Amino acid sequence: MRVRWREADGTWELTFRLDPEEELTGTVTDGQRVELATNSCHVRPAVPAGEVHPDLLALLAWTVVAPWTRRRVVFDRPVSERLARALHDGWGVEAGPVGDDVAPRERGRELAISYSGGADSAAVAVIFPDAPLVTFQRVSHPRRPNRWTHYRSDTIVRLAQATGRDLTVAQSDLEFVLSHPRPGYPEHHAVLAGAILLADRMNLGGVALGYEIGSRWLGGGRYVHRYTPDNPMWSQHGKWGRLFAAAGLPMVLPVAGISEAMTMKIALNSKLRDQVRWCLRGDADSACGRCGKCLYKELIQAAIEGRPLRTEITADRPVAAKWQRRPPYGGQEMIEYGCARVPGIENTPFAKANEYLRPTIESTRWLERVYPPALDEVPEPWRDHVRRYMTANFELMDADDRRRVETWGLAHAAGDAEA
Numbered sequence: 001m002r003v004r005w006r007e008a009d010g011t012w013e014l015t016f017r018l019d020p021e022e023e024l025t026g027t028v029t030d031g032q033r034v035e036l037a038t039n040s041c042h043v044r045p046a047v048p049a050g051e052v053h054p055d056l057l058a059l060l061a062w063t064v065v066a067p068w069t070r071r072r073v074v075f076d077r078p079v080s081e082r083l084a085r086a087l088h089d090g091w092g093v094e095a096g097p098v099g100d101d102v103a104p105r106e107r108g109r110e111l112a113i114s115y116s117g118g119a120d121s122a123a124v125a126v127i128f129p130d131a132p133l134v135t136f137q138r139v140s141h142p143r144r145p146n147r148w149t150h151y152r153s154d155t156i157v158r159l160a161q162a163t164g165r166d167l168t169v170a171q172s173d174l175e176f177v178l179s180h181p182r183p184g185y186p187e188h189h190a191v192l193a194g195a196i197l198l199a200d201r202m203n204l205g206g207v208a209l210g211y212e213i214g215s216r217w218l219g220g221g222r223y224v225h226r227y228t229p230d231n232p233m234w235s236q237h238g239k240w241g242r243l244f245a246a247a248g249l250p251m252v253l254p255v256a257g258i259s260e261a262m263t264m265k266i267a268l269n270s271k272l273r274d275q276v277r278w279c280l281r282g283d284a285d286s287a288c289g290r291c292g293k294c295l296y297k298e299l300i301q302a303a304i305e306g307r308p309l310r311t312e313i314t315a316d317r318p319v320a321a322k323w324q325r326r327p328p329y330g331g332q333e334m335i336e337y338g339c340a341r342v343p344g345i346e347n348t349p350f351a352k353a354n355e356y357l358r359p360t361i362e363s364t365r366w367l368e369r370v371y372p373p374a375l376d377e378v379p380e381p382w383r384d385h386v387r388r389y390m391t392a393n394f395e396l397m398d399a400d401d402r403r404r405v406e407t408w409g410l411a412h413a414a415g416d417a418e419a
Helices: 054-068 081-091 119-127 153-161 188-197 213-217 239-246 260-268 292-305 318-324 332-341 351-357 362-368 372-376 383-393 399-406 410-418
Strands: 002-008 011-017 025-027 033-036 040-045 072-079 094-098 110-114 133-138 167-172 178-180 204-208
Touching (some): 002 054, 054 239, 072 081, 081 239, 110 119, 110 188, 119 260, 167 188, 188 204, 213 372, 292 332, 332 351
Parallel strands (some): 072 094, 133 167
Antiparallel strands (some): 025 033, 033 178
16 A cells, blocks of 8 residues: 655645555455545645644554555655554554654644534533534545435534534545445544644644443444453554554543443533534434434433433334344443333334343443443543543442443353354
8 A cells, every 4th residue: 555645725635556465345443344436535624734743644544544455555754663563563564664763753732522513522522621622524525426415514513613612623535435335434533634634733642532331342333242442443552542642642532431321411411412413414403313323312312311212213114123133232232221211112113122132220220330441541641630520420330330341242142152
């Protein structure tokens, strides 16, 4: 893989060329197979980036090209030996050229928040009320048609602006590098494009994300459905965590010790409540109420508010199909939490899931507490602040709670083996 950056009038263009042994089909860190559609993309932060350390440019390029790179990556400018070593140790690729006179990037002093407008990143913004927000906005690609016009990236930006917070918007078409399964981040970390480019200008020593206990520790989403202490995507000790640290920009996960129910509780009880939006299809006035994410988040919100589900989605709709099958489910801990607390759950699209899982309030109480190892993983100098916030607002998990976390997925794995 060979990559090249060009900057003109504040827009950074990345072009790349595959080596002969590389193919158009690649694999993301979480196992998703993706197909390459084009060999260029652009990032335009709302303010000029100025001088950017070569390790930061290499890091940003890697969030785009990693799925297709096999043996080596050649950058257009020398990088530090520390960054090249992190790429080799994490992915087994030879990275270069390495410059003898390129010092590793020194960490800055400030923290920025990668802000999506959802409950999880809003909770991070509540915990760090003075930290600036950096939002990624998808824009059209000059060579790729946008067949996903229902994705309202403009709405996300307007809601972020309405928070009144210090906000920087980074526009990018990098999601159109993919042709399959649809436009999306080549690697999830590409959402940090703006923060990476602006890290030197903003004197950043860390970038905070809203990944909660499910995504960080329980496999989450489409990841493996088991306890993942060394999660390669979000652990400080995973390959991405080590790479960001090598670039002097460690990832900070302030809410990694609590569940989505608790991040939603923080967000909806804050001044940001009216700007919280997890749906990518609604307009500035409301979420769409018809997509799978709206249904999933409605279950969580109804659970924390102790009320029946408010949805017109029925069990026979395609967006509810996954909940009619046997577990495991992505985000299963939240399905259990919601089913145990929503009145009349047997008359909702989650009725089958409830029959399979049989959760109770007591069996899901651990999801209202903090997993202590997540606090230890927050990098300095922000660890004590996060610890104070969490211990002031939540109980810490006891040994039984921790056992639930650390044995997550074992029952399903045993059942699969027997089958």
